[in-house]
Amino acid sequence: MRITEIGAGTIGVSWTVLHAAHGHEVVVTDPRPDLDEAVRDGVRRFAPALGADPDELLGRVRTEPDLAAAVGNAEIVQEQGPERLAVKQDIVMTAGAAAPADALLLTSTSGIVASDIAAELDADVAARLVVAHPFNPPHLLPLVELVAGDRTAPATVERAAAFLRSVGRDPVVEHREVSGFVANRLQSALFREAVSLVRRGVVSPEELDRVVTGSLGPRWATGGPFLSFHLGGGPGGLRHLLTHLGPGMSRRWADLGNPTLDDETVEALVTGTESAYGNDYDALTAHRDRAQAAVLSAREDA
Numbered sequence: 160m161r162i163t164e165i166g167a168g169t170i171g172v173s174w175t176v177l178h179a180a181h182g183h184e185v186v187v188t189d190p191r192p193d194l195d196e197a198v199r200d201g202v203r204r205f206a207p208a209l210g211a212d213p214d215e216l217l218g219r220v221r222t223e224p225d226l227a228a229a230v231g232n233a234e235i236v237q238e239q240g241p242e243r244l245a246v247k248q249d250i251v252m253t254a255g256a257a258a259p260a261d262a263l264l265l266t267s268t269s270g271i272v273a274s275d276i277a278a279e280l281d282a283d284v285a286a287r288l289v290v291a292h293p294f295n296p297p298h299l300l301p302l303v304e305l306v307a308g309d310r311t312a313p314a315t316v317e318r319a320a321a322f323l324r325s326v327g328r329d330p331v332v333e334h335r336e337v338s339g340f341v342a343n344r345l346q347s348a349l350f351r352e353a354v355s356l357v358r359r360g361v362v363s364p365e366e367l368d369r370v371v372t373g374s375l376g377p378r379w380a381t382g383g384p385f386l387s388f389h390l391g392g393g394p395g396g397l398r399h400l401l402t403h404l405g406p407g408m409s410r411r412w413a414d415l416g417n418p419t420l421d422d423e424t425v426e427a428l429v430t431g432t433e434s435a436y437g438n439d440y441d442a443l444t445a446h447r448d449r450a451q452a453a454v455l456s457a458r459e460d461a
Contacts, residue, residue, distance in 0.1 A: 358418055368435075
């Protein structure tokens, strides 16, 4: 299959590695002057987590700085441009006009709904556009949130889901559009309270991470919030848990923090995080990828 990735940042290169590892031919397009280097370095960084040979993957990847030329014979187009509505509208309009008439148009936007991106598109292009929001890094994490816009054809969603399953992803088709979709809204809610707890001096950034990786992380990796609480209620399930523990939970909701990311807060968070983990991106990424791959493998084995 011929796939074009628009954007050579972290998400675009991560998608590139996944698709090349599944045998697809990938074209990466981006106006950045270091396009070749960015793609080459990214593939070499991410490939080991999939047990893939970077040079073999790079043999299925080429770069093309011109957007229209890059999508000229694509069957799948994935957009990872800047998270600004006007920019995404311009990218998708250009790609939709230059790509084959039956090419799927997938946007990896982390928060802008498809209806807004498609507002000025021709009907046939809008019908082929669907949000396919991955969770970073998409070459490892299986979730992809599929969210149709008000002009997206049902067949587009079905084709996108089938394609994503073919490369080992788990597409969840959401029932309606909402800013940020589901995963990012959940992440934002947890991070808001994490920031509040750090700013209140309850824990440091590193200690909060240890709390999550030693409790909620493993629990949710195997069950998710609803199943976890359903099991937490014992034989009585979720009904029993909410009846007995729900009042206390409601009281805590009222006490959750509502911090702002002002300059002082940002500086405190960054300083604490850098002090704990440093800034060696390649080393931290390699460790994360090894650990996440091991967790996912163990879950499959179980």
